[in-house]
Amino acid sequence: MTSTSWTKKYQPKHLSEIKGQELAIEELKNFIEKFKESETDKKSVILYGPPGTGKTTLAYVMANESNFEIFELNASDLRGGEKLREVLAPAIEQKSLTKKGKFLLIDEVDGISEADRGGLSELLRIIEFTSQLVIITANDIWNKKFSELRKKSEIIPLKEIDSKTIKNALIEILRKEKKFLKEDILTNITIKAKGDIRAAINDLQVASSLSDPSEIFIDERNKEIDIFNVLRIILKEKSDNSLLNLFDSVNKPMDEILLWIEENIPQDYNPEELARAYELLSKADIFRNRVYKQQYWRFLVYSNAFLSYGISSSKKSEKIGFTNYKKPTRILKMWMNNQKIEKKKSIAEKYANYVHVGKKRALKEFPMIKQFLLKSQVQKELRLTEEEINYLNNSA
Ligand SMILES: Nc1ncnc2c1ncn2[C@@H]1O[C@H](COP(=O)(O)OP(=O)(O)OP(=O)(O)O)[C@@H](O)[C@H]1O
Ligand SMILES: [Mg+2]
CATH class of the missing domain: 1.10.8 (Helicase, Ruva Protein; domain 3)
Known part of the structure; x- marks a missing residue:
């Protein structure tokens, strides 16, 4: 496998290599010129636009081509308050020390969440007292929390690339x-x-x-069998060995599949069949718990076999006709809620390890760090699983 990513390998080094953003480049050049000549009161510029269109790249390349250094601050630096001033002081008074001026880069300002007003007002203060140009990037700056920042800044859109x-x-x-x-x-x-x-x-x-x-x-969906088909195959059709692999292609966690089966067996089975099926269901459940408690993954195989082949063969004959399978409601809700809490915990833990803060604190500050976790680059960096990412995207 290739080791470096092509986006990194082919990252533009010169303005001419930034594709499809001629207008934005021109506008930024003009603004920097005005800033240098003190022809504008503004000290900050916001580059905003959809993901992967070159905002961060433009900031870096522009700095390089106009012989400036980039001094990057992230959302958590801004939260630092005192510490931030300490970090910034030399950057702000640097002019006399080296010839190179600095751009202060606040990359992805939308990472500063509602709960994090401190960071935003700190940013406004920086813009007020710095003598450097502040470059801010964002996907979306139309939230009203940014209204003050918008007023103070030159605003330059970057377009989707055609x-x-x-x-x-x-x-x-x-x-x-x-x-x-x-x-x-x-x-x-x-x-x-x-x-x-x-x-x-x-x-x-x-x-x-x-x-x-x-x-x-x-398309992932084409590969999946939906849960209604699974129920039909298990509860209606004749049992055969292919049932043992049935769950491999279902896009639902096993615990949830178990709940669906449990909810719907009574619709198709007579009392005698039902008794056998329930017995197997409870066995499947027991083995699943052992998997969790003893981390013995082999038990999963047994559990799945009970659930698929076992329950299927509990019926005496094939069933015909259409059944309107129901979604398991009450237990599913409880279970899903539990899952959510688990996801939140596991995400907080990854975050905590990464930024070296305590897990408890990460959990407490979850609403705040959530904004930051929504960034796909961050999700990659923290190695979040697909389920964890879904949780982030779907939780309010
Ligand atoms: N306009 C462009 N021309 C050429 N390559 C680009 C352009 N925009 C992005 N890329 C490629 O995509 C990579 C990521 O771009 P960049 O980080 O600048 O995107 P971004 O707009 O800052 O995205 P995000 O909103 O996620 O921060 C670059 O390293 C480069 O390989
Ligand atoms: Mg970026």
């Missing part, structure tokens, strides 16, 4: 990598990216590493 530009960029990278992909794959990657050139480059790298590049387009 598909032709993306496609050309992909072709250029393939040429440099001496790799080849079919035209329709390139087109599909481009469409899927929806203006996010970083996403397109990442997909390109994955696709060109696959023996069948078209695999990256297989």
Whole structure:
């Protein structure tokens, strides 16, 4: 497998390599010129736009080309208060020490959450007393908490990258990598990216590493069997060995599948069959608990076998007709709530380990750090699982 990511390898080093943002580049140049000549009262500029369109890149490349150094502050630095001033003081008075001026970069300012007003007002104070240019990047700055910041700042939008530009960029990278992909794959990657050139480059790298590049387009959903089909197969059809692998292709955690089965057995089974099925269900449950308690994964196999083949073969004959299977309500709710708490705990723990704070504190400050955790780069860095990411995206 390749070791470096192509987005890093082909990160623009010069303004001319930043694609599709000519207007923003021009506007930023003009603003910096005005700032240098003291022709503007503003000391901050906000680069905002969709993910993966070059905001952070533009800040760095522009600094480099205009011979400035970047001094980056993140949301948690801003929260620092006193510490921040300490860090900033030399940066602000640096002018006399080295010839190079500095840009203060606040990358992804939308990471500062509602609960974190302190950081935002600190940022406004910095802008007030610094003599350096402050560059701020954001996906969205139209929240009213940013209204003061918007007033003080020059605002420069970065656009989604149009598909032709993306496609050309992909072709250029393939040429440099001496790799080849079919035209329709390139087109599909481009469409899927929806203006996010970083996403397109990442997909390109994955696709060109696959023996069948078209695999990256297989929609996850096509591979899944939905839970209603699973119930029908178990509760109605004749049992056979393929049942043992049935749950592999269901996009639901086993505990939830168990609840669905439990809820719906009575709809299809007569009392005698029901008794046998319930017995197996409780066995499956026991083995699942042993898996958790003893970490003995082999028990999962037994548990799944009871649930699939076992319950299926508890019926005397095949069932015909349509059953309107129901969603398990009460227990499922309890179970899902538990899952949520577990997710929150596991996310907080990863975060705590990463930034070296206590797990308890991370949990307490969860609403605050959540904004920051919504960033896909952060999620990658913390190695959040897909389920943890879903939890973040779906919790209010
Ligand atoms: N306009 C562009 N031209 C060429 N490459 C780009 C462009 N925008 C992004 N990229 C590629 O995507 C990578 C990530 O870009 P960057 O970090 O600047 O995006 P961003 O707009 O800051 O995204 P986010 O909103 O997630 O912070 C770059 O390293 C580069 O490989
Ligand atoms: Mg960025």
